[in-house]
Amino acid sequence: MWVIFGREKEEKPLGEVVTGYCYDCRRSTNWIVWNESEWVTFSDIRTLRFVNKNRLHCESCTLVFELSRREFRKINRHMKCHDSIDGTRLAKKLMSRIEKEQLAGKTPEQIKYIRKSMAAIKDYEETMRLQEDRDA
Ligand SMILES: [Zn+2]
Structure with a gap:
């Protein structure tokens, strides 16, 4: 076999x-x-x-x-x-x-930038949510 x-x-x-x-x-x-x-x-x-x-x-x-x-x-x-x-x-x-x-692999400046943009997105989403609540 x-x-x-x-x-x-x-x-x-x-x-x-x-x-x-x-x-x-x-x-x-x-x-x-x-x-x-x-x-x-x-x-x-x-x-x-x-x-x-x-x-x-x-x-x-x-x-x-x-x-x-x-x-x-x-x-x-x-x-x-x-x-x-x-x-x-x-x-x-x-x-x-x-x-x-x-x-x-990121520099402190890059990390700072990333954190900042994450916070900005969060703020933006929060604003949008509040606006939706107000419109509803
Ligand atoms: Zn990914």
């Missing part, structure tokens, strides 16, 4: 888990967990998984963050009975890690 060895790679989105600000595309966005796995196959049957990684993708741009096994396990556990991890301590931790990594 022939046994054909092969490799099979699979990348698939598992779903949106959290909303948060992306400093690369400058907007509040959904973050999606992706799983990447790679298998050794024998005659096309997946036998041994030797890569199993999880990442967070920004939905609006191509930004990617590696998730540790521990982070993924926590997200996974929470998602079994919730629609998202929004508002959890885990979400807060993840978003602050993303923020730190995204702002790591």
